[in-house]
Amino acid sequence: xxxxxxxxxxxxxxxxxxxxxxxxxxxxxxxxxxxxxxxxxxxxxxxxxxxxxxxxxxxxxxxxxxxxxxxxxxxxxxxxxxxxxxxxxxxxxxxxxxxxxxxxxxxxxxxxxxxxxxxxxxxxxxxxxxxxxxxxxxxxxxxxxxxxxxxxxxxxxxxxxxxxxxxxxxxxxxxxxxxxxxxxxxxxxxxxxxxxxxxxxxxxxxxxxxxxxxxxxxxxxxxxxxxxx
Numbered sequence: 001x002x003x004x005x006x007x008x009x010x011x012x013x014x015x016x017x018x019x020x021x022x023x024x025x026x027x028x029x030x031x032x033x034x035x036x037x038x039x040x041x042x043x044x045x046x047x048x049x050x051x052x053x054x055x056x057x058x059x060x061x062x063x064x065x066x067x068x069x070x071x072x073x074x075x076x077x078x079x080x081x082x083x084x085x086x087x088x089x090x091x092x093x094x095x096x097x098x099x100x101x102x103x104x105x106x107x108x109x110x111x112x113x114x115x116x117x118x119x120x121x122x123x124x125x126x127x128x129x130x131x132x133x134x135x136x137x138x139x140x141x142x143x144x145x146x147x148x149x150x151x152x153x154x155x156x157x158x159x160x161x162x163x164x165x166x167x168x169x170x171x172x173x174x175x176x177x178x179x180x181x182x183x184x185x186x187x188x189x190x191x192x193x194x195x196x197x198x199x200x201x202x203x204x205x206x207x208x209x210x211x212x213x214x215x216x217x218x219x220x221x222x223x224x225x226x227x228x229x
Contacts, residue, residue, distance in 0.1 A: 005068075006166050006198055007033040007056070012065030012075075014051050014221075025051040026062070027221040033167070038193040039200045040209035043218035049202050050171075052218065056200060057090055057169050058082045070166055087115050091160030091168040093201075095175035097152050099144045099159075105131055106140045109159045116163060130158035134188060150181035157188060161197075168192070170201035174208055186211040 014026040026048045033039065043049045054060040055067060058074055061082070067075040069089055077085065092098075099108045109127040118126070131140050134154040144152050153173060160168050170189070174182035186208060193199050193213075201212070209215050210229070217224040 003035045005032050005034055006037075006070060007031070008066065008068040010066040012055070012062045012067055014048075014055065014060070015063045024221045026055070028065070029221075029223060031216070031223070031226075033198060033200065035198055036193065036196055037198050037200070037214060038189070038212045039214040039216060040212040041200065041202050041216050041218065042204065042206075042209055043224070046220075047218040048221040049218050051221075053169060053171055053200075053202050056167070057092060058086045087112060088163065089166045091163065091165040093153070093156050093160045093168065093170040093173045095172035097144070097156050097176075099152060099155060101144050104141050104143050105136060105147075105155045105158075108144070108155055109162055112159065112163050126162060127158070130162050131155070133161070134158045148181070149177050150184055153177065153181075153185050154188065157185075157192075161192070167198045167200060170199065172202055172204070174203070174205065182208060 009029055009031040012026060012029040013024070016023040016025060029052070041049050041052060051060070055062055062075050065075065066073065069085065072085070074082070074085060106124065106127050109130055110123045113123040113126060128140060131137060134157055136151060136154050136158070139147060139151060144155070147155070174185055177185060189199055189201070190211060203209050214226070214228045216226045
């Protein structure tokens with residue numbers, strides 16, 4: 001029996017008006033993501049991959065078409081509804097990490113739980129567990145400046161997981177890391193995928209994409225190929 005879709009996109013388009021020109025960033029995209037999918041999105045500059053990631057992450061809305069996340073039509077939501085969905089359903093991992101430098105690892109990982117109204121005791125317990133799960137149980141009280149790039153990205157992954165989101169979106173998660181550390185981070189994503197997490201990442205690196213089980217290639221706002229491996 002096939003697992004149900006977490007994400008459904010039908011005839012999804014995003015157009016921008018640039019003077020007297022219309023830029024078709026995404027043009028009638030049809031995509032489906034299921035639980036436990038592990039997907040890389042690739043494409044040259046201007047292909048539409050960043051626009052697609054922003055829409056997937058509820059940071060932007062399509063011009064037309066359907067985007068359903070766990071049966072909810074995200075395309076029709078207002079800013080407040082989008083913010084609620086982002087905090088509940090989506091974990092973000094960025095190339096630039098986006099940690100607060102004055103906070104230690106535990107406090108950085110706790111942040112989404114504060115927005116969700118979780119009690120301090122439960123926040124600390126869940127954040128500690130998340131850091132242990134990414135191999136940073138001995139760095140809980142360290143600040144970002146006291147960590148390596150790979151350790152900082154592990155903190156960001158722990159933070160992305162803390163609300164048990166439906167999907168994890170990673171935007172060039174290895175872009176600022178050396179080769180060995182990049183592969184360590186991808187192995188963590190692989191372990192998370194095997195545990196049932198749905199992971200979608202943007203990358204321009206072929207070797208990184210081949211850690212995933214599905215590669216979607218965009219060009220000029222349309223899907224050039226969609227292959228499972």
